[in-house]
Amino acid sequence: MSEPSGNGNLLVADEVRKEFGGLTAVNDLTFTIPARAIVSLIGPNGAGKTTFFNTLTGLYKVTSGAILFDGQDVTDKPPHAITKLGVGRTFQNIRLFPQMTAMENVLVGMHSRLKGGILGAIFGLPGVRREEREAQERARELLRYSGLRGVDDELAESLSYGDQRRLEVARALATEPKLLLLDEPTAGMNPQETVTFMEFVSKLREDRPISILLI
Amino acid sequence: MPRRRDRARASVRGHRTRLVQQSGLHRVGSFWATLPKPVRTFSPAIALLAIAATYPFYLANLPSGNVPLIYSFPSIRSAVTILVFTTMAVGLNVVVGYCGLLDLGYVAFYAIGAYTAGWLASGQFQQVKFHFGSVGITHDARGIHISIWLVLLIAALITGLGGILIGLPTLRLRGDYLAIVTLGFGEIIPQFVRNADSLHGFDLTHGTFGISPIDSPGFGNTLHTAVGLPASYQQEFNADRLFFWTALGILMFTIFCCIRLRDSRLGRAWIAIREDETAAGAMGIPLMRTKTWAYAIGAFFGGAAGAYIASFNAGAFPSQFSFNISVFLLCMVILGGMGSIWGVTIAGIILSWLNVEGLANIGTWLNDNIFPQSHQIEVAKYQFGIYGVLIVLMMMFRPQGLIPEARRKREIEEGGGHGPLDDPIYEMRGADEPGAGERGSPGRQPHG
Numbered sequence: 242m243s244e245p246s247g248n249g250n251l252l253v254a255d256e257v258r259k260e261f262g263g264l265t266a267v268n269d270l271t272f273t274i275p276a277r278a279i280v281s282l283i284g285p286n287g288a289g290k291t292t293f294f295n296t297l298t299g300l301y302k303v304t305s306g307a308i309l310f311d312g313q314d315v316t317d318k319p320p321h322a323i324t325k326l327g328v329g330r331t332f333q334n335i336r337l338f339p340q341m342t343a344m345e346n347v348l349v350g351m352h353s354r355l356k357g358g359i360l361g362a363i364f365g366l367p368g369v370r371r372e373e374r375e376a377q378e379r380a381r382e383l384l385r386y387s388g389l390r391g392v393d394d395e396l397a398e399s400l401s402y403g404d405q406r407r408l409e410v411a412r413a414l415a416t417e418p419k420l421l422l423l424d425e426p427t428a429g430m431n432p433q434e435t436v437t438f439m440e441f442v443s444k445l446r447e448d449r450p451i452s453i454l455l456i
Numbered sequence: 457m458p459r460r461r462d463r464a465r466a467s468v469r470g471h472r473t474r475l476v477q478q479s480g481l482h483r484v485g486s487f488w489a490t491l492p493k494p495v496r497t498f499s500p501a502i503a504l505l506a507i508a509a510t511y512p513f514y515l516a517n518l519p520s521g522n523v524p525l526i527y528s529f530p531s532i533r534s535a536v537t538i539l540v541f542t543t544m545a546v547g548l549n550v551v552v553g554y555c556g557l558l559d560l561g562y563v564a565f566y567a568i569g570a571y572t573a574g575w576l577a578s579g580q581f582q583q584v585k586f587h588f589g590s591v592g593i594t595h596d597a598r599g600i601h602i603s604i605w606l607v608l609l610i611a612a613l614i615t616g617l618g619g620i621l622i623g624l625p626t627l628r629l630r631g632d633y634l635a636i637v638t639l640g641f642g643e644i645i646p647q648f649v650r651n652a653d654s655l656h657g658f659d660l661t662h663g664t665f666g667i668s669p670i671d672s673p674g675f676g677n678t679l680h681t682a683v684g685l686p687a688s689y690q691q692e693f694n695a696d697r698l699f700f701w702t703a704l705g706i707l708m709f710t711i712f713c714c715i716r717l718r719d720s721r722l723g724r725a726w727i728a729i730r731e732d733e734t735a736a737g738a739m740g741i742p743l744m745r746t747k748t749w750a751y752a753i754g755a756f757f758g759g760a761a762g763a764y765i766a767s768f769n770a771g772a773f774p775s776q777f778s779f780n781i782s783v784f785l786l787c788m789v790i791l792g793g794m795g796s797i798w799g800v801t802i803a804g805i806i807l808s809w810l811n812v813e814g815l816a817n818i819g820t821w822l823n824d825n826i827f828p829q830s831h832q833i834e835v836a837k838y839q840f841g842i843y844g845v846l847i848v849l850m851m852m853f854r855p856q857g858l859i860p861e862a863r864r865k866r867e868i869e870e871g872g873g874h875g876p877l878d879d880p881i882y883e884m885r886g887a888d889e890p891g892a893g894e895r896g897s898p899g900r901q902p903h904g
Contacts, residue, residue: 319743341728345727354740357720
């Protein structure tokens, strides 16, 4: 892992502002996330938490301000470039790929970490085959790690709600993030599941060199 | 037992796995899950291929004339056209079926492929004389004459490039808007070739007359005398058979590439974009680049097929590239099952056959056997009405297509889709039972 810059902070949001027409959803927010920290963003409904999330991941373009991740300016970068730099996320309303298996969902998450090209795929070049095998192995491990067993070949949409939440985390982890953004991951969970999930999140930080931003 | 009920909705495999886990055999359960995906059984495909490849041999033995309903089996010449259009449908399936991009202008790629063959393997450009591996023409023939095998590849590459050029401005659009813009390009290209017979006095496409004759494929005299390969298809007594086998080879190659691509990193990215574009972007998939690749690869096969049929017909004419073709190819993809290669192949064969001679033959049979002499009908006249009815019926009774893509089939077997919103109820019920939620318990996880 590269050394976080910006005074030891992994992420620095500097006076981030997002306006939708006349509505200011995020009003000059300045925010830092230190390396290997769990940080939580709280606020009532409509406070702009998710909007801020979406500006961090490039889904929304900021109206003004700057976002610095791992020492790089990511303010105007597209989502896939930001993901590649090491920002993984889940969505508030689960957005898995419903008609893909759990395994395929995780493999999609690995997209930016794999290299296999078109010709390699068509002609089954050994390098690409090996990469694919290794990716599948890692995907299996990630699914186990995230608490999903025996559902590798199940379609994402046929998983239970809790498993879908876990799969979203597994998919986000597959992008090999330095910063994991979890958007209300325990929404819809009962207290027991919430406790279990939060234990999982703290374990995550112990096992991996990542920071976590929660809503 | 409320848990029983949600299990009923799970697929068979998940059902078994969960039972195993409940009985305490976690190890067996996780072993079951680590098994690789079942190796695809290619035996049905090989059997079908054998039946198709030997078609020219047993066609003569099949009854011809007054076969119930279909009247007669397609001639070899018709079969070539059927195979080529099926190839285009399989190519279009990459764009529409995998990536979920509605393309209403696929005929443009057919046209680009056909005209590339026209430019590179005919006497269209009388100003120059360039021969490269061409067969079946005299040595002093003017124009560009490149070996058709090479032309197929060049045409496919140029069309793929055309796909990228068309894709770059249009693929920023989503859904309906993309469909409209592709529709536009599907009209522009044929209109362009129709009118480009005097670009500042330069005759590029020979206008409505089209480019003809286009060279025939072949292996040349050297290979002919050495290993007995046909020197030039047109000059062989069984030219149609040679064209048939080559077309079959092109279709097989296209299917092979599409299967390999579907199971690759790129294929997964396409399907992810089809499923949820925003989430795909957030998971690190470069949307524009990936969609453009889908377009380019779809165009690649369309271009190869177009160039081949131009060589088969020995000509490329603007009247071939009507909007109907785009719709027709789209029908094959939809009827076959979007994203399902075998479904699209079967639907492509059936629909192209109907188009080439099937409807006319069915009409003949009906007139001979069912309708009285005084009330004869011409079925082929009602062609598009019949396709329309076919699609409406399919969408009503089998919306997933003839042979649905494996993943869609699974969904339907499970008793209809149920989104995330339906699920919490079940989860909540299950959570009251002892042991619920334990699967997610960190203490019991093997460390990844």
